[in-house]
Amino acid sequence: MFTAAEAVTRGRELAATLGGRCVVAVMGHGVEAHAQSLSALGVHVLQVESPHLQEFTPDGYAMAVKSLLPAVDPRVVLVGQTASGIDLAPRLAAELGGPAVGGCSDLEIEGDLLVLTRRILNDKVETRLELRTDKPAVITFRPGSWKPAGPAPGGSVQRVDAAIDAARLRRKFIAFEAPQVQDIDIAQADIIVSAGRGIQKKENLRLVEEFAKMLGGVVGASRPLTDSDWLPKTRQVGQSGKTVRPKLYIACGISGAMQHVAGMKDAAFIVAINTDQTAPIFEVAHVGVIGDVLQVLPAVMKELKGG
Amino acid sequence: MDIVVCMKQIPNPDLQFQISADGKDIKREGLTWKTNSTDEFALEEAVRLKEKHKGKVTAITVGPPRTTQMLREAMAKGADEAVRIAYDEPAAVDPMQVGAMLAAAIAKIPHDLVLTGVQSDDYLYSETGGWIAAKLGHPIASVAMKLEVQGREAKVWRELEGGITEVCTVPLPAVVTVQYGMNTPRYAPLPAIMRAAKAPIKELQAKDLGAAGWNDFVTGHSIKVRDMSPPKAKGRAQMITGKTEEVAKAMARLLREKGFYRGG
Numbered sequence: 339m340f341t342a343a344e345a346v347t348r349g350r351e352l353a354a355t356l357g358g359r360c361v362v363a364v365m366g367h368g369v370e371a372h373a374q375s376l377s378a379l380g381v382h383v384l385q386v387e388s389p390h391l392q393e394f395t396p397d398g399y400a401m402a403v404k405s406l407l408p409a410v411d412p413r414v415v416l417v418g419q420t421a422s423g424i425d426l427a428p429r430l431a432a433e434l435g436g437p438a439v440g441g442c443s444d445l446e447i448e449g450d451l452l453v454l455t456r457r458i459l460n461d462k463v464e465t466r467l468e469l470r471t472d473k474p475a476v477i478t479f480r481p482g483s484w485k486p487a488g489p490a491p492g493g494s495v496q497r498v499d500a501a502i503d504a505a506r507l508r509r510k511f512i513a514f515e516a517p518q519v520q521d522i523d524i525a526q527a528d529i530i531v532s533a534g535r536g537i538q539k540k541e542n543l544r545l546v547e548e549f550a551k552m553l554g555g556v557v558g559a560s561r562p563l564t565d566s567d568w569l570p571k572t573r574q575v576g577q578s579g580k581t582v583r584p585k586l587y588i589a590c591g592i593s594g595a596m597q598h599v600a601g602m603k604d605a606a607f608i609v610a611i612n613t614d615q616t617a618p619i620f621e622v623a624h625v626g627v628i629g630d631v632l633q634v635l636p637a638v639m640k641e642l643k644g645g
Numbered sequence: 646m647d648i649v650v651c652m653k654q655i656p657n658p659d660l661q662f663q664i665s666a667d668g669k670d671i672k673r674e675g676l677t678w679k680t681n682s683t684d685e686f687a688l689e690e691a692v693r694l695k696e697k698h699k700g701k702v703t704a705i706t707v708g709p710p711r712t713t714q715m716l717r718e719a720m721a722k723g724a725d726e727a728v729r730i731a732y733d734e735p736a737a738v739d740p741m742q743v744g745a746m747l748a749a750a751i752a753k754i755p756h757d758l759v760l761t762g763v764q765s766d767d768y769l770y771s772e773t774g775g776w777i778a779a780k781l782g783h784p785i786a787s788v789a790m791k792l793e794v795q796g797r798e799a800k801v802w803r804e805l806e807g808g809i810t811e812v813c814t815v816p817l818p819a820v821v822t823v824q825y826g827m828n829t830p831r832y833a834p835l836p837a838i839m840r841a842a843k844a845p846i847k848e849l850q851a852k853d854l855g856a857a858g859w860n861d862f863v864t865g866h867s868i869k870v871r872d873m874s875p876p877k878a879k880g881r882a883q884m885i886t887g888k889t890e891e892v893a894k895a896m897a898r899l900l901r902e903k904g905f906y907r908g909g
Contacts, residue, residue: 395813396784396785397784419771420805420806421787421788421803421804421805421806421811422805424763424771424772424775424787424788424822425775425785425786425787425788425803427772427775428741428744428772428775428776428778428779428785429775429778429779429785431779432776432779432780435865436865436866437741437865437866437868438741438772438775438776439740439770439772439868440740440769440770440771440772441764441768441769441770441771453871456768456769457769457876458767458768458769459656459658459662459671459766459767460658460659460766461876462658462661462662462875462876463662463664463671463873463874463875463876464873464874464875464876464877465870465871465872465873465874466870466871466872466873467738467868467869467870467871468867468868468869468870468871469866469867469868470866470867470868471865471866471867472865473865473866475866478771478772508784508815508816509784509785509786509813509814509815510813510814510815511811511812511813512800512812512813512814513811513812514805514809514810514811514812515802515809515810515811515812516808516809516810517808517809517810529905552906552908553900553905553906554907561825561826562825564826565825565826566826571808572808574808577806578804578805578806578807578808578824579807579808580807580808581807585905586903586905607903608882609896609899610882611896614661615884615886616661616875618876620881620882620884621876621881621882623882624882624883625882625883625884625885625896625899626882626883626884626885627884627885627892627895627896628884628885628886628892629889629892630889633889634889634892634893634896637889637890637892637893638893638896638897638900640893641893641894641896641897642897642900642901642906642908643908
């Protein structure tokens with residue numbers, strides 16, 4: 339829903355420059371309410387229905403989009419770079435006979451060229467790619483690339499019953515599983531002090547814990563730490579973890595990969611401590627501290643205690 | 646249970662990168678290389694599946710001769726064979742082309758499963774696995790955190806957003822892309838490293854894949870780099886720099902002023 343609202347923002351702008359239109363396709367079974375809520379953004383929504391679209395599968399969704407052609411003849415198909423978007427994009431592109439380019443943060447249309455902006459190499463380099471094709475281009479974009487569209491008049495919903503060939507659905511959905519861990523919910527905290535790879539050793543977590551305790555906050559983490567089991571998965575902030583909006587977020591030795599930033603960029607006040615002044619975390623932080631977190635944290639705590 | 650693992654050697658992403666003189670690539674002199682992390686998890690998963698179900702693991706890559714070092718490491722960690730597709734273009738920015746090359750090579754290797762990392766940490770397209778699946782006509786399940794093979798079916802636990810997991814099955818042969826932290830990759834024992842140092846690595850040219858040249862793997866589109874630059878910052882933090890004591894003083898003052906520290 340959130341990525342869809344972002345895609346509407348950019349899709350509408352691009353459609354306007356081309357003299358075309360921006361259409362949203364919602365796939366599923368009994369998704370009228372979802373289609374209605376998206377049409378409230380002022381766009382035309384195709385509510386693509388089939389019992390075979392009850393749960394997401396790459397085959398099902400690719401066939402569903404294909405079935406919209408040629409009534410809809412897209413130059414660009416925008417897909418959010420989510421777990422399902424990654425699953426879908428190449429499969430869909432193959433179905434449409436066109437290219438797919440993943441992980442874009444913006445796109446422009448210049449004549450017959452698509453110009454795709456992408457961040458690469460740990461977000462330390464920005465590149466623009468020129469994609470030329472006469473087929474629909476499937477572009478996956480990073481969540482957070484554009485401002486989500488707000489409510490606007492003029493939206494509409496059109497129901498389309500998709501003919502899905504069930505014999506071509508190879509993947510079978512079994513179940514969703516939610517994590518069942520007894521832990522605090524960091525999303526409820528006003529103050530979060532998060533640790534990243536910059537703390538270097540598991541033993542150094544106690545510094546972060548001590549600092550969080552001084553501020554009356556809780557400890558969060560970037561993905562590499564929870565993957566290494568230094569902290570439980572419940573503490574992970576980011577796209578595949580928790581999305582948090584505390585009053586204060588302190589990022590300790592976190593470089594700021596998109597995965598992490600997606601989960602904390604909306605915090606009210608962000609302080610980042612990092613040795614690398616080119617680290618992308620400083621783009622979302624309000625205050626950046628250049629230094630080794632292992633030296634800075636003890637010094638700050640000393641200052642706070644002494645003052 | 647024969648498994649192909651697609652691996653990529655990437656510039657160490659912890660490095661600082663400079664832009665080349667023509668503005669279309671990074672400077673490649675002095676880079677150090679490592680195996681893409683999620684591909685390490687994919688290899689480990691493949692070797693574990695082999696240990697459980699028997700069969701063969703083949704490690705495959707696309708890249709210049711330096712990548713043979715990565716392939717030897719893969720063999721030391723349990724891959725039985727290694728294949729290098731000798732597309733020596735250092736940048737190789739087209740994931741569809743690379744995916745098509747890998748698919749063409751994998752089509753000639755008997756396999757039940759293709760594993761690869763969910764993304765390469767250099768270009769971050771997250772689509773090579775998807776293109777291999779599309780070209781081979783295999784189903785895909787991406788972002789796997791757990792994988793079990795039962796008969797002719799793979800059961801995959803996919804990591805969705807917000808900590809939710811989707812469990813699904815795909816019939817074999819299938820492609821599964823592997824997420825960070827799926828397992829704990831092993832270290833190679835010394836005798837295996839010694840053995841792998843002498844093991845043969847199969848090298849494939851375009852003609853071995855039934856193509857006249859590497860450009861045959863590009864179809865219906867062209868993709869090229871317009872430019873590269875340091876990221877244009879969307880916003881910028883107010884920076885505190887200086888000696889540790891100075892930045893600590895400034896940060897402590899800030900926390901007090903903002904009311905985030907109410908103690909002593």
